[in-house]
Amino acid sequence: MNMTYGGLNLHNTELNITAGAPSQVIKHGLPQVAFSGRSNVGKSSLVNSLLGRKKLARVSSEPGKTITINYYNVDKKLFLVDLPGYGFARRPKEDARRWQLLTQSYFEQNESIKLVLQLVDCKVGFTADDKAMLEYLNYYDVPYLVVATKCDKLNKTELSAQAQKITTFEGLKPNTGIILYSSEKGLGRDDLWGMILQSLK
Secondary structure (H helix, E strand, C coil), X not given: CCCEECCEECCCEEEEEXXXXXXXXXXXXXXXXXXXXXXXXXXXXXXXXXXXXXXXXXXXXXXXXXXXXXXXXXXXXXXXXXXXXXXXXXXXXXXXXXXXXHHHHHHCCXXXXXXXXXXXXXXXXXXHHHHHHHHXXXXXXXXXEEEEECHHHCCHHHHHHHHHHHHCCCCCCCCCCEEECECCCCECHHHHHHHHHHHCC
């Protein structure tokens, strides 16, 4: 497994900051690539897969329980930012409010954001919550691409059909990129790192 991309030593990565309040959000310094998605879409698994680690990002047994923004410092050159998962059908309204305040604070006047990776479960496709998140991204006019996770769960015919639905979803900006990804098999890892590095130029 490749552990060096574009001069970044992935071995030299650590969880640097965990922000649980708007006042703790970082909006300056190192460039940031953020991960956005529903609580059970596989964000932590994707972070671990990209970094070639198994347990750096904790996979929660109860998705959505922790509402924090986690900053992973990659070789002192880049922050990979794990945004709190959304989708709170079974959780108190106060949790949804905390998510909104924290996420809104992250996107407001944050010039360090270079790219947002919008995760969507390849089998499920875009949900109403995902559509609302895309409206957030479009409103704040941040560059983003779609990462379709859990692609190993589908056969080739199913994958092709779902990819077509995802790429033509009406809520996306025109010409939005999409990467098919499997954290379990490492599918799409090199392509995604290529897009991340391109966003830093």
